[in-house]
Amino acid sequence: MTKQAQRPNICDYEGSDYRQRFWEGKGRDYEDRVERIALRRLLPGHGRRLLEVGAGFGRLTNEYEGYDQVILLDYSLSQLQYAQEQLGRDPRYVYVAADAYHLPFRAGVFDGATMIRVLHHFADVPAVLGQIRRVLSPGASFVLEHANKRNLKAMLRYALGKQPWSPYTLEPVEFVELNFDFHPQYIREVLDGVGFTIGERLAVSYFRLDALKERVSADVLVKLDTALQGSGLLYSPSIFMLCKAAGDGASALDASTIFACPETGGELIREGDTLYSPGAGQRWAIRDGIYDFKAALD
Numbered sequence: 001m002t003k004q005a006q007r008p009n010i011c012d013y014e015g016s017d018y019r020q021r022f023w024e025g026k027g028r029d030y031e032d033r034v035e036r037i038a039l040r041r042l043l044p045g046h047g048r049r050l051l052e053v054g055a056g057f058g059r060l061t062n063e064y065e066g067y068d069q070v071i072l073l074d075y076s077l078s079q080l081q082y083a084q085e086q087l088g089r090d091p092r093y094v095y096v097a098a099d100a101y102h103l104p105f106r107a108g109v110f111d112g113a114t115m116i117r118v119l120h121h122f123a124d125v126p127a128v129l130g131q132i133r134r135v136l137s138p139g140a141s142f143v144l145e146h147a148n149k150r151n152l153k154a155m156l157r158y159a160l161g162k163q164p165w166s167p168y169t170l171e172p173v174e175f176v177e178l179n180f181d182f183h184p185q186y187i188r189e190v191l192d193g194v195g196f197t198i199g200e201r202l203a204v205s206y207f208r209l210d211a212l213k214e215r216v217s218a219d220v221l222v223k224l225d226t227a228l229q230g231s232g233l234l235y236s237p238s239i240f241m242l243c244k245a246a247g248d249g250a251s252a253l254d255a256s257t258i259f260a261c262p263e264t265g266g267e268l269i270r271e272g273d274t275l276y277s278p279g280a281g282q283r284w285a286i287r288d289g290i291y292d293f294k295a296a297l298d
């Protein structure tokens with residue numbers, strides 16, 4: 001079996017119309033607004049270098065204005081190309097096409113990270129959260145959003161016998177291929193195991209129901225959601241949480257380069273518009289300002 005074949009499957013958004021199909025004019029103003037409110041409540045307003053894992057088309061990237069540098073990482077080159085068109089080639093933004101299971105960064109180079117609407121695509125949660133912990137400096141802030149299997153709708157459907165899986169058990173449920181819902185306690189245990197301490201948790205998007213959104217204005221729903229977010233009642237479909245990188249670890253916030261070989265963790269040497277890993281004997285391209293670690297050139 002090849003090394004590649006052993007890797008967990010990836011939910012590939014390459015060439016996807018996610019932005020138009022899911023967001024633009026699709027009546028999700030309420031979801032977008034309450035997610036931004038939760039993010040602002042949890043993420044420190046200022047920092048040096050923030051990694052946005054699964055940044056997609058850059059929907060939330062304008063929330064990171066207080067950070068000196070923002071690294072947008074996504075597996076989809078096409079999503080990043082769109083983000084780059086919107087945000088421009090300002091050196092404050094670094095665009096990286098890579099697999100979050102194999103982050104191409106040195107340990108301890110970020111003091112902030114976010115991952116929103118992404119964890120539900122991961123079959124191996126400890127592996128991806130462990131990667132994120134590795135690249136954070138001690139004390140760094142990580143805002144994580146996850147889909148919550150113990151939500152009111154799932155509880156009701158289970159009680160009525162309309163849903164076979166229990167919302168109360170800890171194991172993730174894969175309701176569609178590579179789409180998982182997680183129990184808050186399961187996520188807590190994994191975060192603890194990979195070296196995070198968990199701070200505030202917010203219950204977000206309680207009113208994500210078409211019938212309700214058709215009848216009640218987004219302004220009212222946003223107000224109600226904002227009031228409920230900090231209630232401590234974690235029965236909403238989406239949970240936002242602030243995690244801190246625990247332990248001593250290495251801080252490399254002053255490092256001259258953030259990149260490391262995604263295969264070996266060793267150094268990468270810049271040669272023209274490529275990055276070369278002597279350890280792996282592999283080379284990756286930088287295409288129109290996007291670091292492309294999806295597939296090695298040789």
Ligand SMILES: C[S@@+](CC[C@H](N)C(=O)[O-])C[C@H]1O[C@@H](n2cnc3c(N)ncnc32)[C@H](O)[C@@H]1O
Pocket residue numbers: 010011012013014018053054055056057059060073074075076079098099100101115116117118121
């Ligand atoms: C539902 S979208 C969310 C995008 C953005 N965070 C937002 O909230 O608008 C999920 C994103 O996760 C990315 N993704 C999925 N698996 C990934 C992986 N293994 N590595 C990096 N990105 C991944 C997809 O390419 C997609 O852009």
